[in-house]
Amino acid sequence: MKLYYSDTLNPRKVCALARYLQSPVEFIWVELGKGEHRTPQFRAMNPNAKVPVLVDGDLALWESNAIMCHLAEKAGSDLWPQDARRIDVMRWLMWDATEFSPLASVFYFEHIIKPRFGLGEPDAAEIEKATPSFERYAKVLDAHLLGRRYLVGDALSVADFAVAIALPYAGQARLPLDNFPEIRRWHDRLSALPAWRDPFPYTTTGQPATLQAA
Structure with missing residues (x-):
């Protein structure tokens, strides 16, 4: 899975959840200041031109809450409950x-x-x-x-x-x-x-960093 993100509100909760679950995702930084979210390639994943986006096989999923539910369900986590x-x-x-x-x-x-x-x-x-x-x-x-x-x-x-x-x-x-x-x-x-305090998996250069266990 690939998670496209930046250090703004909606990506924050998805990154925090992915870190908390230790989800097997590749974190891909999107530089908003350079308009990388508005390129044709990015719009092909999310026509709304917003982060985050999760690519899981043939599925390109946008909307942060939907991404969180998908990650939790895929991990078999009760964070997205299966009961009432x-x-x-x-x-x-x-x-x-x-x-x-x-x-x-x-x-x-x-x-x-x-x-x-x-x-x-x-x-x-x-x-x-x-x-x-x-x-x-x-x-x-x-x-x-x-x-x-x-x-x-x-x-x-x-x-x-x-x-x-x-x-x-x-x-x-x-x-x-x-x-x-x-x-x-x-x-x-x-x-x-820890995952909530420090959710963003990037270094000072905007590259994905190795996360510690949540």
Whole structure:
């Protein structure tokens, strides 16, 4: 299998999961600043011209959550449950994709992506607009996590990898999380995992690096 990635939000969760599972993938760096994701060759794998992409034989799979589920299922891992919990995991994947992460991504884009790619200063109006809705959904997540170790049941799942994806950047992105202690506690638990703390398998030259066991 080949996993095409860069060091941005959606590839981060896939790389973390692949490292956690010790999946037999070849990590292939995509240089976004040079437009490598927009070449005809890359668009043949993903017409959306986005990372990550997983190539597994004849299958070219895009969408990070689908890739995580595929890797977990292929590894025989309970991170993508085979029982009734699967519906609950799916619920949180959908909630994150439609509600939480799009709002967190505003802060990530304004404070991290813009400076990185020379796209100008953070737009205070966009941040102000996103803040109330982000806090609304953070309150939902915080309340759900009260008394829980993980999002679904008492076990780690792909839902945790998905919903927490912006949290490693909370300080730099200036996510308004001061009033949500359960989110911070939950993320501290995830941060105890080496694969979550250090997910990207690249060296300073952008080449794949040899990963340590998760």
